[in-house]
Amino acid sequence: MLGLWLVLQVFGGIGTNPDEGGVAYWAHAGGFGVGLVFTLPLWLIRGGASYWSKTQGQPPNPKTEYTYSVTRVPRLPRRKKTPGPWGK
Secondary structure, three states: OOHHHHHHHHHHHHHHOOOOOOOHHHHHHHHHHHHHHHHHHHHOOOOHHHHHHHOOOOOOOOOOOOOOOOOOOOOOOOOOOOOOOOOO
């Protein structure tokens, strides 16, 4: 999804007339690039790749099992639709 967003920002910047603006497109695309350049080395230094290989790409949380029970909260019937001011 981020890749699609980046492509939209770049094409938006290319397709905008320079006299009318379009600075925000390039600011977003540049911010994405700078953020990636700063984040990727930090992720590698802190062991991001080995973390995901140890957990097979899954978060290390235990699997949750849900139990369903009867509730004492009463169910209310739906209200009848009344015509609005335009007759619908």
